[in-house]
Amino acid sequence: MDILEISHVSKSFGSNKVIDDLSFSVPEHSVFGFIGKNGAGKTTTMKMVLGLLKADEGEIFVNGEKVSFGQNHTNRFIGYLPDVPEFYGFMTPMEYLMMCGEITGMPGKQVKEKSAELLQLVGLAEAKKRIRGFSRGMKQRMGIAQALLNSPRLLICDEPTSALDPIGRKEILDILHSVKKHTTVIFSTHILSDVERICDRIAFLHEGSSVRSRTLEEIRGIRRGDGIVVEFLKQEEASHFLELYGDGAQGEGTMVTVYDRAGNAMDRIMEVLLYNHISVQRIERLEPTLEDLFLEVAAK
Amino acid sequence: MRQLIAFTKKEFLEQCRTGKLLLFVIIFALFGIMNPAIAKLTPWMMDMMSEQFAESGMQIMAVEVDALTSWAQFYKNMPMALIILLILFCGIFTTEYHKGTLINVVTKGMKRWKIFIAKLGVMVIVWTLGFLMSYGITYAYNAYFWDNSVAHNIAAAAGCFYLLGLWLISVLGMASVFCNSAGSVMLVVGAAFAVSYLLSLFPAVKEYMPSYLLQSTGLLAGLSEGADFLWAAAVTAMLIVSGCMISVTMFNKKNL
Numbered sequence: 001m002d003i004l005e006i007s008h009v010s011k012s013f014g015s016n017k018v019i020d021d022l023s024f025s026v027p028e029h030s031v032f033g034f035i036g037k038n039g040a041g042k043t044t045t046m047k048m049v050l051g052l053l054k055a056d057e058g059e060i061f062v063n064g065e066k067v068s069f070g071q072n073h074t075n076r077f078i079g080y081l082p083d084v085p086e087f088y089g090f091m092t093p094m095e096y097l098m099m100c101g102e103i104t105g106m107p108g109k110q111v112k113e114k115s116a117e118l119l120q121l122v123g124l125a126e127a128k129k130r131i132r133g134f135s136r137g138m139k140q141r142m143g144i145a146q147a148l149l150n151s152p153r154l155l156i157c158d159e160p161t162s163a164l165d166p167i168g169r170k171e172i173l174d175i176l177h178s179v180k181k182h183t184t185v186i187f188s189t190h191i192l193s194d195v196e197r198i199c200d201r202i203a204f205l206h207e208g209s210s211v212r213s214r215t216l217e218e219i220r221g222i223r224r225g226d227g228i229v230v231e232f233l234k235q236e237e238a239s240h241f242l243e244l245y246g247d248g249a250q251g252e253g254t255m256v257t258v259y260d261r262a263g264n265a266m267d268r269i270m271e272v273l274l275y276n277h278i279s280v281q282r283i284e285r286l287e288p289t290l291e292d293l294f295l296e297v298a299a300k
Numbered sequence: 301m302r303q304l305i306a307f308t309k310k311e312f313l314e315q316c317r318t319g320k321l322l323l324f325v326i327i328f329a330l331f332g333i334m335n336p337a338i339a340k341l342t343p344w345m346m347d348m349m350s351e352q353f354a355e356s357g358m359q360i361m362a363v364e365v366d367a368l369t370s371w372a373q374f375y376k377n378m379p380m381a382l383i384i385l386l387i388l389f390c391g392i393f394t395t396e397y398h399k400g401t402l403i404n405v406v407t408k409g410m411k412r413w414k415i416f417i418a419k420l421g422v423m424v425i426v427w428t429l430g431f432l433m434s435y436g437i438t439y440a441y442n443a444y445f446w447d448n449s450v451a452h453n454i455a456a457a458a459g460c461f462y463l464l465g466l467w468l469i470s471v472l473g474m475a476s477v478f479c480n481s482a483g484s485v486m487l488v489v490g491a492a493f494a495v496s497y498l499l500s501l502f503p504a505v506k507e508y509m510p511s512y513l514l515q516s517t518g519l520l521a522g523l524s525e526g527a528d529f530l531w532a533a534a535v536t537a538m539l540i541v542s543g544c545m546i547s548v549t550m551f552n553k554k555n556l
Binding site for chain 2: 050052053069070071075076078079080082084085086087088090091095099100102103104105146149150
């Protein structure tokens, strides 16, 4: 069953059409990546799902019930983590979760247990200070805790990782991955590697309309043509490597780019470097830009 | 009901922890004590300055003060206390719009009208308790120093001013639903009072205007009767109720 269904939704702000005839659906118990550049309309879409913005056209269904703007009843199925989560700074995490629990109508004892459990999960159990003194990463984790409080069927996260350092990002992604068993997770991002780490389905949002959603395997299949950049310490080493490697490599200064068509380029590069005792500054797999990937996905 | 209690609790916690509640207690206590104090000190101050006055040809006779002098001070000071209260509360909604803190609460299934009522309720409770405190302090000192019986209709006069405060708080609530910045909220509150004040310059509608309630000081000296303010009080009550109804309806459709 689809937990979320968006059908032919459009939204304009003034004369600026942000979402144009957007349709996609999210099956239950998946981690759904919602990818798009900044300004592609990700946040707008999520806010419409939550009934915080009114869709100009089209319909949205959560768990089979229609979303209405304003006083939205389908929000009882949803946990939401905004892109910049803000809480009442004068409260402690426990107080905030207790308040949220009372608002959702959970029994008092259950709220206490669940709050303690969630603070443990997101690593804030020891944080007794008020939320005002929290770092960005702590607020993000606090946001996940509050979003999961009412055991939602659908967890919507708006760019949960974009402002965090690599360690913070990994922590958040691990938490999202760990809740997958009970909850369907939708999360928007413009960072492809995050999606690859935890998502099993992906939809691309481009200029307000999505390209049909795909599984991660399909995306991986499309992405096989990635390049690898090798940076050398000296230019002579670079040209020496170019001669030895042969086909498929292009050099410029101390940099050599290898296009991995056969899928074994990394092994071959290592082999050449090792047997010829050439040291390097760095080897890096090139991330395709969102634009490139979108065009590839759209073309297939 | 639990939602309403939870959110009201949060509002009070906020007032406590941000130090606003303490500020209100100090302000209303101070404004309560000042009235009898000023009345009590007036003869002494006049005496101090009588020499200066004498030089400019004025002669100060014995100055008589009683409870009425103190009550007159009360009605000079309370508008100031009310203005401070309105200024301190003008961001009660808009700060939450700016920070986006209401989004979390609403997506948790909080009924929007309860948010509005909780916030309005906190303002009304602070105003009620603060007003009662100032009133009580002034009343007690007046009874101790002089005799409150020289003033007529003390409670009715106070009720009129209290009602005016309620009306301005309801205007603040309504303005907060439509405006997104604390400044514009304050502007709307000021404008609402100005309109009422300007309209009361026309004798035909004067007695129906909320700002007419300010004239209730006339009750104390026995210059007017409680019945004179019934229309103004009824119109004000109607404005409060209809304002709240409009606010709740519009708040349900507001982009947070």
